[in-house]
Amino acid sequence: MFLFKLIVKNAFRHRLRTLLTVAGLTIAVLAFGLLQTVVDAWYAGAEAASATRLVTRSAISLTFFLPVSYEHRIRGVDGVKSVARSNWFGGIYQEPKNFFPQFAVSDNYFDLYPEFIVPPDQRIAWLRDRKGVMVGRQLADQYGFKIGDVLPIRGTIYAGTWEFIVRGIFDGSDSTKVTRQMMFHWDYLNETVRKSSPRRADYAGVFVIGIDSIDNAAAVSRNVDAMFSNSLAETLTETEQAFQLGFVAMSDQIIAAIRIVSYVVIVIIMAVMANTMAMSARERIREYATLKTLGFRPAFLAVLIIGESLVISAIGGGLGMVLTAPSAAVFKQAAGIFPVFSVSSETLVLQFGCALTVALASAAVPAVRAAQVRIVDGLRSIG
Numbered sequence: 001m002f003l004f005k006l007i008v009k010n011a012f013r014h015r016l017r018t019l020l021t022v023a024g025l026t027i028a029v030l031a032f033g034l035l036q037t038v039v040d041a042w043y044a045g046a047e048a049a050s051a052t053r054l055v056t057r058s059a060i061s062l063t064f065f066l067p068v069s070y071e072h073r074i075r076g077v078d079g080v081k082s083v084a085r086s087n088w089f090g091g092i093y094q095e096p097k098n099f100f101p102q103f104a105v106s107d108n109y110f111d112l113y114p115e116f117i118v119p120p121d122q123r124i125a126w127l128r129d130r131k132g133v134m135v136g137r138q139l140a141d142q143y144g145f146k147i148g149d150v151l152p153i154r155g156t157i158y159a160g161t162w163e164f165i166v167r168g169i170f171d172g173s174d175s176t177k178v179t180r181q182m183m184f185h186w187d188y189l190n191e192t193v194r195k196s197s198p199r200r201a202d203y204a205g206v207f208v209i210g211i212d213s214i215d216n217a218a219a220v221s222r223n224v225d226a227m228f229s230n231s232l233a234e235t236l237t238e239t240e241q242a243f244q245l246g247f248v249a250m251s252d253q254i255i256a257a258i259r260i261v262s263y264v265v266i267v268i269i270m271a272v273m274a275n276t277m278a279m280s281a282r283e284r285i286r287e288y289a290t291l292k293t294l295g296f297r298p299a300f301l302a303v304l305i306i307g308e309s310l311v312i313s314a315i316g317g318g319l320g321m322v323l324t325a326p327s328a329a330v331f332k333q334a335a336g337i338f339p340v341f342s343v344s345s346e347t348l349v350l351q352f353g354c355a356l357t358v359a360l361a362s363a364a365v366p367a368v369r370a371a372q373v374r375i376v377d378g379l380r381s382i383g
């Protein structure tokens with residue numbers, strides 16, 4: 001108890017310096033946690049992907065569509081339970097900044113996504129209305145969409161202004177499910193395209209395949225792709241997670257930069273903390289020499305310095321960790337671009353590890369020097 005009281009008193013001997021160091025460490029740990037959460041949010045869609053769903057797309061690129069006739073042939077592959085169509089729509093709601101995913105999907109699409117909870121009456125209403133759309137809870141909360149609202153969407157890939165009616169709002173089975181998206185009828189899109197551009201009709205962007213077992217994923221993928229090999233529209237079939245990670249890979253350099261910046265922040269605060277501990281140790285050289293004269297061992301002096309560093313880091317790091325979750329909530333509300341933006345337990349562990357590393361690394365050199373100081377040299381010191 002005596003040792004702990006002494007460590008705490010030493011830590012707050014220069015209150016302004018200690019408070020500034022604590023503030024800097026708090027901001028650094030908080031920034032580190034938020035940057036790591038941004039990286040996690042980037043991978044949220046892939047992490048939530050099902051292992052029993054496959055995605056079949058053009059082997060050339062997603063910009064090349066597949067004939068809708070492929071759907072019937074895919075259904076005949078062993079291990080396939082169901083197949084749904086999906087087209088990326090890419091429209092604009094009111095103004096360009098209001099971006100959110102919009103998909104034209106077949107009527108059985110939600111059967112393949114049990115993690116999307118749709119009230120039965122709303123699903124029936126959606127199926128009965130050609131212009132009906134289903135919007136996710138996150139999207140509805142962001143823009144205030146309600147059942148019956150008319151949504152004018154200006155097409156980019158498909159020209160014209162399209163009017164949709166909100167017929168249902170679906171929820172995610174848990175907080176990790178991305179519901180910031182809108183689905184409408186693929187048949188409505190196809191019928192409209194057939195009138196204006198017949199050559200673009202009867203094509204699907206991707207086919208979502210439900211399989212009977214995760215163990216059959218590789219075999220089903222091979223069989224589907226083999227069926228269309230050497231055709232005019234060859235396919236590439238992969239797990240839904242691999243498909244999602246393909247989009248993340250397009251921004252690998254950005255994600256790597258964010259990771260690097262997060263650790264650079266910790267390195268900078270480590271330098272600041274090391275300077276603080278070095279100053280404190282240098283000012284107390286005579287005290288350490290006096291303690292040695294009284295019989296205290298060098299290890300005791302090292303414990304004093306390391307303990308002081310741990311106390312400062314515990315306060316600063318703890319505050320940073322406590323503030324991360326509410327700060328993430330505020331950032332999510334303000335930014336509005338991440339449908340899933342929550343602080344994971346792994347991020348908290350990393351924050352704790354960084355704070356501990358800063359404490360030990362910044363105290364290492366001052367502790368060694370204090371333990372090695374000679375009594376005569378220490379008593380002569382006027383630092």
